[in-house]
Amino acid sequence: MAQDITLKVAGKPYRLSAASPEMEQLMRLAAADVTAMMTKFDARFPDSSPEDKLVFVAIQEAAGKLSAQKKMSRLVEEVEALQGDVSAYLEAMKK
Secondary structure, three states, X not given: OOEEEEEEEOOEEEEEXXXXXXXXXXXXXXXXXXXXXXXXXXXXXXOOOHHHHHHHHHHHHHHHHHHHHHHHHHHHHHHHHHHHHHHHHHXXXXX
């Protein structure tokens, strides 16, 4: 059952709905990460608008997601290759 929660991101509250307690925890961690990144960008780019800093955060997070997807794809390929090796080994053992 969805639960309404309020998250604070960069000092501003946002009302959202979390589908589960686990999702709520992930959303709270994500809000804390975004706030931490915004703080870093505040220090590095004090004259940039908050919107610009949010774009920086979004680009950084999207790049991280794409990198993780690429790594996951490589790992899946490795697992499939290992499964093939194990199957071939077991077939050879039967003979």
